[in-house]
Amino acid sequence: MIIPDGYSDIPAGKIAAVVTHLEMTAPPARRGDPPGAWSLRKVDAPALHWYRDLHRRVGEEWLWFSRARMNDEELAAIIHAPGVEAYALVVDGRDEGLLELDFREAGQCELVYFGVTAGLIGTGAARFLMNRALEIAWPRDVRRVWVHTCTFDHPSAVAFYQRSGFRPFRRQIEVADDPRLDGTAPRDVARHVPIIE
Ligand SMILES: CC(C)(COP(=O)(O)OP(=O)(O)OC[C@H]1O[C@@H](n2cnc3c(N)ncnc32)[C@H](O)[C@@H]1OP(=O)(O)O)[C@@H](O)C(=O)NCCC(=O)NCCS
Numbered sequence: 001m002i003i004p005d006g007y008s009d010i011p012a013g014k015i016a017a018v019v020t021h022l023e024m025t026a027p028p029a030r031r032g033d034p035p036g037a038w039s040l041r042k043v044d045a046p047a048l049h050w051y052r053d054l055h056r057r058v059g060e061e062w063l064w065f066s067r068a069r070m071n072d073e074e075l076a077a078i079i080h081a082p083g084v085e086a087y088a089l090v091v092d093g094r095d096e097g098l099l100e101l102d103f104r105e106a107g108q109c110e111l112v113y114f115g116v117t118a119g120l121i122g123t124g125a126a127r128f129l130m131n132r133a134l135e136i137a138w139p140r141d142v143r144r145v146w147v148h149t150c151t152f153d154h155p156s157a158v159a160f161y162q163r164s165g166f167r168p169f170r171r172q173i174e175v176a177d178d179p180r181l182d183g184t185a186p187r188d189v190a191r192h193v194p195i196i197e
Contacts, residue, residue: 003173012196015063015178017150020158021170024145027138028165033131034124040132041095043086046079048072050095054088058098058115063152063190065179067113085136089116089129096120097129101137109137111147121154130164150174152193 010016043050052075055067067075079086083104089097097116103109111133116125137145147166149157162168179185180195187195 010175013178013181014175015152015193016173016175017063017152019148019150019172019174020168021146021148021172022158022161022166022168023147024165024167025143028134031127031131031164033128036124036128037091038097038125038128039090040099040129041088041090043088046086048075048079051075051079051086054095054098055113057096057117059113060185060189061118062115062154063179063185063193064113065176065184068179068184084112087132087136089120089125091120091125097125099129099133101133103140103142107141107143109140109142109145111137111145114147115154121156126160130160134164152190 052068055064058064060068067078070078078084079100081104083102085101085103087099087101088095089099091097097120098113099111100113101109102112114126114129114133116123116129120126134145145166147161148170149161158168178195180187180189181197
């Protein structure tokens with residue numbers, strides 16, 4: 001379906017975002033690590049409760065709802081699949097950032113989830129995490145690393161990814177049931193996307 005020019009109504013109870021896809025096809029110039037006592041931990045075969053907790057703490061404010069809607073079987077089928085890798089950004093012994101890489105498509109790496117918890121935004125922790133992500137991805141047999149972000153995400157995300165070396169190449173509209181209306185997320189999160197019932 002082609003979305004017509006002009007304004008298009010979104011039904012009450014639904015949310016809509018503009019999605020930007022970005023890619024890089026060669027390793028980018030390295031950016032420096034900001035100062036900070038962070039480390040990265042690979043989490044093999046993540047426990048579902050651990051994954052759900054970190055994904056929620058990083059993403060709930062940004063309406064990351066698709067994983068939250070999955071039952072345990074559906075979630076395990078993705079995060080335990082060969083080629084899918086989960087990493088935690090560790091601060092003071094706590095997991096406060098999530099990096100999920102998907103190498104399942106030959107020659108490609110998708111940054112499926114990338115983010116830090118609220119208290120770490122703007123502290124340099126995300127740059128540390130991106131530097132580690134690119135160090136993991138590019139030495140593998142990949143020709144392309146890509147990511148997508150949307151207007152529910154933190155407003156710095158598109159510029160952050162572009163500074164990281166990603167080039168925008170595709171734009172989409174995503175429409176979904178509002179996760180705050182079916183119990184997937186609390187009603188009071190993501191006030192930058194007001195609920196319309
Ligand atoms: C969107 C997001 C990734 C953007 O990151 P951010 O918090 O602005 O990023 P950082 O603070 O780590 O880094 C931003 C810049 O400030 C610099 N910086 C921050 N603190 C610094 C410090 N104390 N000293 C020196 N430099 C510092 C970083 O080096 C970086 O510079 P660069 O981009 O020129 O290399 C992050 O806010 C986030 O995870 N948000 C929540 C989840 C989300 O929306 N994820 C994206 C969806 S796909």
